[in-house]
Amino acid sequence: MADTETARETLLGRPLVVFFAPRTGAVIGATETPGSVGRTILWNLIRSPFGGTVFPVNPKRPSVLGIKAYPKIGDVPERVDLAVVVTPAPTVPGVINECVAAGVKGAVIISAGFKEAGPEGAALERQIRERARRGKMRIIGPNCLGVMSPLTGLNATFAGAMARPGSVGFISQSGALCTAILDWSLRELVGFSAFLSIGSMLDVGWGDLIDYLGDDPRTRSIVIYMESIGDARAFLSAAREVALTKPIIIIKAGRTEAAARAAASHTGSLAGSNEVLEAAFRRSGVLSVNHIADLFYMAEVLSKQPRPKGPRLTILTNAGGPGVLATDELILQSGELAELSNETIEALDRILPPHWSHGNPIDILGDAGPDRYAKAVEIAAADPNSDGLLVILTPQAMTDPTRTAEQLQAFAKLEGKPILASWMGGAEVAEGEGILNRANIPTFSYPDTAARAFHYMWLYSYNLRGLYETPTPAGD
Amino acid sequence: MADTETARETLLGRPLVVFFAPRTGAVIGATETPGSVGRTILWNLIRSPFGGTVFPVNPKRPSVLGIKAYPKIGDVPERVDLAVVVTPAPTVPGVINECVAAGVKGAVIISAGFKEAGPEGAALERQIRERARRGKMRIIGPNCLGVMSPLTGLNATFAGAMARPGSVGFISQSGALCTAILDWSLRELVGFSAFLSIGSMLDVGWGDLIDYLGDDPRTRSIVIYMESIGDARAFLSAAREVALTKPIIIIKAGRTEAAARAAASHTGSLAGSNEVLEAAFRRSGVLSVNHIADLFYMAEVLSKQPRPKGPRLTILTNAGGPGVLATDELILQSGELAELSNETIEALDRILPPHWSHGNPIDILGDAGPDRYAKAVEIAAADPNSDGLLVILTPQAMTDPTRTAEQLQAFAKLEGKPILASWMGGAEVAEGEGILNRANIPTFSYPDTAARAFHYMWLYSYNLRGLYETPTPAGD
Numbered sequence: 001m002a003d004t005e006t007a008r009e010t011l012l013g014r015p016l017v018v019f020f021a022p023r024t025g026a027v028i029g030a031t032e033t034p035g036s037v038g039r040t041i042l043w044n045l046i047r048s049p050f051g052g053t054v055f056p057v058n059p060k061r062p063s064v065l066g067i068k069a070y071p072k073i074g075d076v077p078e079r080v081d082l083a084v085v086v087t088p089a090p091t092v093p094g095v096i097n098e099c100v101a102a103g104v105k106g107a108v109i110i111s112a113g114f115k116e117a118g119p120e121g122a123a124l125e126r127q128i129r130e131r132a133r134r135g136k137m138r139i140i141g142p143n144c145l146g147v148m149s150p151l152t153g154l155n156a157t158f159a160g161a162m163a164r165p166g167s168v169g170f171i172s173q174s175g176a177l178c179t180a181i182l183d184w185s186l187r188e189l190v191g192f193s194a195f196l197s198i199g200s201m202l203d204v205g206w207g208d209l210i211d212y213l214g215d216d217p218r219t220r221s222i223v224i225y226m227e228s229i230g231d232a233r234a235f236l237s238a239a240r241e242v243a244l245t246k247p248i249i250i251i252k253a254g255r256t257e258a259a260a261r262a263a264a265s266h267t268g269s270l271a272g273s274n275e276v277l278e279a280a281f282r283r284s285g286v287l288s289v290n291h292i293a294d295l296f297y298m299a300e301v302l303s304k305q306p307r308p309k310g311p312r313l314t315i316l317t318n319a320g321g322p323g324v325l326a327t328d329e330l331i332l333q334s335g336e337l338a339e340l341s342n343e344t345i346e347a348l349d350r351i352l353p354p355h356w357s358h359g360n361p362i363d364i365l366g367d368a369g370p371d372r373y374a375k376a377v378e379i380a381a382a383d384p385n386s387d388g389l390l391v392i393l394t395p396q397a398m399t400d401p402t403r404t405a406e407q408l409q410a411f412a413k414l415e416g417k418p419i420l421a422s423w424m425g426g427a428e429v430a431e432g433e434g435i436l437n438r439a440n441i442p443t444f445s446y447p448d449t450a451a452r453a454f455h456y457m458w459l460y461s462y463n464l465r466g467l468y469e470t471p472t473p474a475g476d
Numbered sequence: 477m478a479d480t481e482t483a484r485e486t487l488l489g490r491p492l493v494v495f496f497a498p499r500t501g502a503v504i505g506a507t508e509t510p511g512s513v514g515r516t517i518l519w520n521l522i523r524s525p526f527g528g529t530v531f532p533v534n535p536k537r538p539s540v541l542g543i544k545a546y547p548k549i550g551d552v553p554e555r556v557d558l559a560v561v562v563t564p565a566p567t568v569p570g571v572i573n574e575c576v577a578a579g580v581k582g583a584v585i586i587s588a589g590f591k592e593a594g595p596e597g598a599a600l601e602r603q604i605r606e607r608a609r610r611g612k613m614r615i616i617g618p619n620c621l622g623v624m625s626p627l628t629g630l631n632a633t634f635a636g637a638m639a640r641p642g643s644v645g646f647i648s649q650s651g652a653l654c655t656a657i658l659d660w661s662l663r664e665l666v667g668f669s670a671f672l673s674i675g676s677m678l679d680v681g682w683g684d685l686i687d688y689l690g691d692d693p694r695t696r697s698i699v700i701y702m703e704s705i706g707d708a709r710a711f712l713s714a715a716r717e718v719a720l721t722k723p724i725i726i727i728k729a730g731r732t733e734a735a736a737r738a739a740a741s742h743t744g745s746l747a748g749s750n751e752v753l754e755a756a757f758r759r760s761g762v763l764s765v766n767h768i769a770d771l772f773y774m775a776e777v778l779s780k781q782p783r784p785k786g787p788r789l790t791i792l793t794n795a796g797g798p799g800v801l802a803t804d805e806l807i808l809q810s811g812e813l814a815e816l817s818n819e820t821i822e823a824l825d826r827i828l829p830p831h832w833s834h835g836n837p838i839d840i841l842g843d844a845g846p847d848r849y850a851k852a853v854e855i856a857a858a859d860p861n862s863d864g865l866l867v868i869l870t871p872q873a874m875t876d877p878t879r880t881a882e883q884l885q886a887f888a889k890l891e892g893k894p895i896l897a898s899w900m901g902g903a904e905v906a907e908g909e910g911i912l913n914r915a916n917i918p919t920f921s922y923p924d925t926a927a928r929a930f931h932y933m934w935l936y937s938y939n940l941r942g943l944y945e946t947p948t949p950a951g952d
Binding site: 035037040117158160172173174175176177179180181182183184185186187188225227251253254255256257258259261262290291292293318319320321322323324325327328329330331332337355357359360361366394395396397398424425426427428429445446447448449 | 511513516593634636648649650651652653655656657658659660661662663664701703727729730731732733734735737738766767768769794795796797798799800801803804805806807808813831833835836837842870871872873874900901902903904905921922923924925
């Protein structure tokens, strides 16, 4: 498994590496009970090989799923990097004590019944934290789905499937949302460099994970589902640093008071004031979105295209209506249409039929073939008054969605100017959509969604610009 | 074709019936030139039989595509119900004269080059209108894609495919948007009772078509893409009447000033002030949405479920996070969470594990099986403080998405209370989604989209309530 080795080398030496590329792992509470979490996690670690050894720990059985088991973690004959703990909450402080004594470097606590269950659970968390800190052991959880590292093969979760390898680092504070997103990502072919649920953040929190994924060269964007910020200072300082090199996109649940109350009953922690948080996100260069769907759109868009240097979008279309709908959404999001320069209008006059719109949106008319698209895009892209392009295609009598997509590939890497596309329709445009997506031109079913995505890109640039201008603490 | 006959009988006697269920049709300007509109329309009329006869009209050929052709419409040996005109703009006034003389009842003018092309084109339109009015002939177009009536089989358009039969009446002011929506509907299995592009509304306008589709028992909802309102009084008066019995959902392009300017250059007509229009829509009981995707979501939701009597939504979920996200969207749209009655809380206490959320969203916890879902939904549905239900499912260890969907079917028809669902994920929930959709419980991939759909349903109810309260002209 040379690839796994390479991935491990890349990650070595960073504090949380043990959670993503362990050499040895133990499942404390491994059982054979069908449908149990202790069985599913052991099986997931075995069926998706991570290149290391797995040890079941169970005081009552000589083996679990045919693998030799040990009564206690201290009995395992090798030093264990990562322990996955699934025993009942009251037993966990003792288990962690034993892990520390055995030199375990990190533990993922899957078990529930802590802070979210009341004061006794909170007391258990305090005991665990104290023991782990003394023993310099890091902990993810409790009350979480676990950790997947698709690039090393590690699946230390009780999810029903393994995520695809890719470049998105996804951190969720809801295990259930993780499983839904995982299922969705397998259908949409979205791949991950890391995929984890962090539970109630007894130890490892947002700041640690953003730092870690920020340093990881295989992670190109960080996508976060957050219910509570926890250690706000750690989050913001990590985000400030990492956002400069890779996008951090967040959806914060509990943005409204009613929802925040619901979140509090769910996680046992109160969400902070929304206005304060949103301002803090902006100042840290984090892009905050409002819909689950936007999370992954934006991860894709920001990892495929350069950020715009300004808010002015040029829309190029073979049909008036979709151009107007895209304009509506752009303006409603407080975006701007680029004003075409005289040079651009003259150049377009030379290649377009006389009836073209003579303005932005640039309507190159219903009979536009691939060549007209390519020439018009080239001219529009050169306009210094424009900060980005949205190319819309609707299937009409003379339209060739596939060949037009092929022609557009040449513009996939415009200097400092993003290009997005909307190939509208179903089967007729599917091949073209595929070509554009593979050429790193993000493609949307609806032109209004594409216009919103461009505006979000600009907001991200704008937030980052604020970051460069704000003085950072000495030593940064 | 008994079914076609039935459809025709149902429609007989209404003024626009000739456009949807003609007995005879002619294509004026039919040719064999590959890729031409005149060839495509003739071929579409032949390959999708509408149960009547088609006559090509071409002064230069004895036959077109093997079908006997006639030099002029007056030469056709039978009385022609519907003429489809594709000849160049300057010839159209003469063609319409001949149609009137030959007793043609209706014409669809596909040709472009009228109002949108300048003052000469506008003059041609005036001539055509005058002649048609004198001859009592109705006209759809010019500058349009044409008309499809999937229930009779008629395809009088130059689109590349035929729409599926169904219950949505779709009217678009953009032919290009039509073709994109058509392509999309074939993939998503959305069916239509009528599917047409109305072009620049020289004669038949919004009011006529809303009246017609309002009377058509096969049309359960009317979906409109509008660029300009044209005869506002006719639109509003038809909408007021029809909205009481079936939903009218509209997306208005050019809601922002920048977009309205673009629309003006595109259609040759200025969009009215947005505020005035939106107020007029509300007072007419029309639901105006902001995104293309919402158009069809809402057509589906409103045709499958009863309208809520108030704004208060109850959310029932097996995971906290998605419930919180749905709450955020509901509140951001100015919706309301239902406050559970004491009876409801006590009843839920009897059937749920002690850790349930004790509030709305009702978190029935991650280990909820089909029976717990069914019992909790039954209790929540009976609460008089609630106006509708959203049931969310995320695939977790003990979840059975398919059997839970089966259990939910029993609640598809709650008395005066809509039920929506969000089965989150991909392959694991696909079968359950299918079961729910077939049981008329609209199902969404994202819970926040579902919450927005509920709020739109309430807005529709609210607009209608205003309609009942406003005095209508005497005789209504």
